Amino acid sequence: MKIGILADEEQFMIDVANLLRSRNYEVEYMRLKYQKLPLPTDYKLIIDRFSLYDNFVRTIVKALSLNGVYVINNPFSNICDDKVIEYTICQKLKIPYPFTFVLPQENTAEDVTAQVETPNLDSVIEGLQFPMVLKPHDGYAWTDVIIVNNPDELKRTYENLKRTHVLLLQQHIPYKLMYRVYCFGQKETLFVRYDPASKTYLVDDCSAIQDIKKKIEDCTKKLNKALDYDFNAVEWMIDNDNNFFLIDAFNETPELLPESIPRIYYDQIVQKFADLAEQRYNSNARNNVPFDYP
16 A cells, blocks of 8 residues: 655655655655546555645545545645634634634625625724734735734725735734744644744744743644644744744645755654654554544
8 A cells, every 4th residue: 555645746745755765665646637436546645735726636635535545634624724713713722812803805796795794994993902914814925914003004905905805803913933833643843933024944942932832832732633633834923921822823734945944944844744654654543524434
């Protein structure tokens, strides 16, 4: 039985595949085509870093999972990918998260306007302290994340974005530090410091967050267990009073470029990911599904 990889020819997965092959596992990149049902397979494990881009791939991966192939990450929980869901899960788990409003996308269709009320921004911002952050509810990689410094800036920015996005208006965290915490198998973590101003990863011994590191680690593991994610990168902001806030819960296919992340971290991530794949391959584990299935 083989290990299949659904991914572009990215260096990270090439390195993971080579490490697994050095351990005598048969690993190959998958190419999916039209399929006759039920789906046959000779894969025991699939590493999926592509189905988020394509509906055909996504549905095939789900079917293979139901047929007993273990998929990293679980294709049935790997759709929890917007920040409203993120906020709600964090609230349930008592994980610190910035104060947040959700604002609807503008839609002029009559059947929609009858059901969705246009927000009165004067009512929304009453009592809020600026600056605030306005960003898409399904945003990725800091795209269209805008700091608004007063009510007029908020109104102008919302007018520019409301036709294309469901938006979040969120408390701005004046951060001292930011960490991306990689989580493997819901049990292991790796802290990597990130500087948003320069968009660079930094080597850091985490000494500045020693008092809260265990709490952040526990929250990260708890979140990934709730999501049933085998692999995820969770982003945390730490303010000047050492309060920590989760700002991004879902990054299950993080970009991992050996030229952008310090090599000491990159090599560890490759190693830990390969260890995770090997562990899942050699277990009888199956992905959790949202219904009873023998």
